[in-house]
Amino acid sequence: MRAADRFSFNHATAxxxxxxEAVEACARAGVGIGLWREPVQEMxxxxxxxxxxxxxxxxTSLCRGGFFTDPTPAAIDDNRRAIDEAxxxxxxxxxxVSGGIPAGGTIDGAREGVQEALSVLAPYAGERxxxxxxxxxxxxxASDRCVVTTIGEALDLAAPFPAEQVxxxxxxxxxxxxxxxxxxIARAGREGRIASFQFADWVTPLPAGVLTGRGQLGDGCIDFKRYLAEVDAAGFTGxxxxxxxxxxxxxxxxxxVLAETKAAFERVVS
Structure with a gap:
């Protein structure tokens, strides 16, 4: 499959x-869609x-589960529902998205909470x-949203579980x-653990609202062709x-936005 034909539109982009309307537009464009739980629940x-x-x-994905660095029964139950929805x-x-540091907690403790939550949720996900x-x-x-910051950390957390689960x-x-x-990325490929591949660009200077500062493809500094080559070499062609x-x-x-984003994707991968 041509790289340009692998485009999927994450609903969060619009x-x-x-x-x-988003799903029907993606159908007309012949592309996949990444969905989010809130609109799914609303409908x-x-x-x-x-x-x-x-x-x-x-x-192509459902976003998102997680926020279980303090793995309370309520957090685990919500993630089970998210798995069922997917x-x-x-x-x-x-x-x-793992979650940040709970009040009064530490980053080490938060990461231990992620491992604890995965031990409960991974078999449940595998069954479904x-x-x-x-x-x-x-x-x-890291402090407020996600204590997992590198692929290496993520792979270490995933390691105790079958690749089809985590x-x-x-x-x-x-x-x-x-x-x-x-x-x-190479390690993730060897272990068969690349479950999703996402593009967004990093623009400078960062906008005031950092969380909503992802750049359109080609507007920033990221080498998308290299990422495409490395992920392909790792065996993920989804x-x-x-x-x-x-x-x-x-x-x-x-x-x-869909039309512009699809065109930008085709430019950066061609």
């Missing part, structure tokens, strides 16, 4: 676009599953045919800075989601 899980099935659109939607991967995809986030988010997300926005990233948290994009019509 966050306020009605889910039905209803059964209706959302019927929507994607009737449209013939592949759901299975109902036909999403092969549930993206996990869903891979838990641990997403490392940029270190600037894998990792290769998200260019979050890992481009890591001097060990190519070794990490869909590539473009996931952009960007206030300027969110203010525009979804159909326009």
């Amino acid at each position: 966050k306020f676009w009605d889910q039905r 209803g899980l059964e209706a959302s599953a019927k929507l994607v099935q009737d449209a013939g659109v592949a759901v 299975a109902a939607l036909g999403a092969p991967a549930l993206v996990l 045919g869903v891979t838990l995809a641990i997403e490392p986030l940029h270190p600037m988010f 894998g990792v997300v290769v998200d260019t926005y979050h890992i481009w800075w890591d001097p060990q990233v190519w070794q990490g 869909p590539i989601e473009v996931e952009l948290f960007n206030d300027a994009l969110w203010a525009r019509p979804g159909a326009e």
Whole structure:
């Protein structure tokens, strides 16, 4: 398959676009979609599953589970529901953002909480045919959103579990800075743990709202062709989601954002 044909549109790139309209537009464009739990729940899980099935659109991931660095029963139950939602939607991967440091806690303790939660959730996911995809986030988010910051850390957390139960997300926005990233991608390939591949660019200077500062592909400093080559060499040739948290994009019509993002993707991979 040509790289340009692997494009999948993450719904968060047009966050306020009605889910039905987004799915139907992806069907017309012949591309997959990454879904988010909040719009799915708003429409209803059964209706959302019927929507994607009737449209013939592949759901490439569901986002997100996680936030279980303090693995309370409520957090575990919510992640079980997320796994069930992914299975109902036909999403092969549930993206996990681990969570930050609980009040009064430490980063070491938070990482231990991630391992504890995975030990409970991984078998449950495996029974339902869903891979838990641990997403490392940029270190600037470690305190409040994600104590897992590198592919190496994510792979170490995944190691005790079968690859079909726990894998990792290769998200260019979050890992481009890591001097060990190519070794990490190669290791993920050897271990069969690349569960999701996502593109977003890093622009400078960072906007005031860092969380919503992901750049359109080609507007920043990330070498997408190298990432594509390294991930392909690692054995992953599945869909590539473009996931952009960007206030300027969110203010525009979804159909326009989809067309622009697909064109930008084709430019950076060709």
